[in-house]
Amino acid sequence: MDNAYPIASGSHGSQLQQLGPASQEIIDLLAAAPNVLQFRSSERARKRVWELIAREKDGDLTPEEKSELDHYGQLEHIMRLVKAQARKANLSAQ
Numbered sequence: 001m002d003n004a005y006p007i008a009s010g011s012h013g014s015q016l017q018q019l020g021p022a023s024q025e026i027i028d029l030l031a032a033a034p035n036v037l038q039f040r041s042s043e044r045a046r047k048r049v050w051e052l053i054a055r056e057k058d059g060d061l062t063p064e065e066k067s068e069l070d071h072y073g074q075l076e077h078i079m080r081l082v083k084a085q086a087r088k089a090n091l092s093a094q
Helices: 012-017 021-031 043-058 063-093
Strands: none
Touching: 021 063, 043 063
């Protein structure tokens, strides 16, 4: 997901921080997955996010779409943390 799409709202990080140690356990688990650094969102998912971002800029998002966009942002943030953890592990292994 690296640079696949921008985070549209700034609230995602604070929401994840509130999850506590469970989120770090999940990040550690996913970071150990083979090929995690090669993961990239599908073209379909990226197009949907860009559509939602454009509609947000125009002020046309429904509450459901706002929730969907926020969810995409949270997932992107998690994947950035996962990939950072994986890169760190790769550097330590070298």
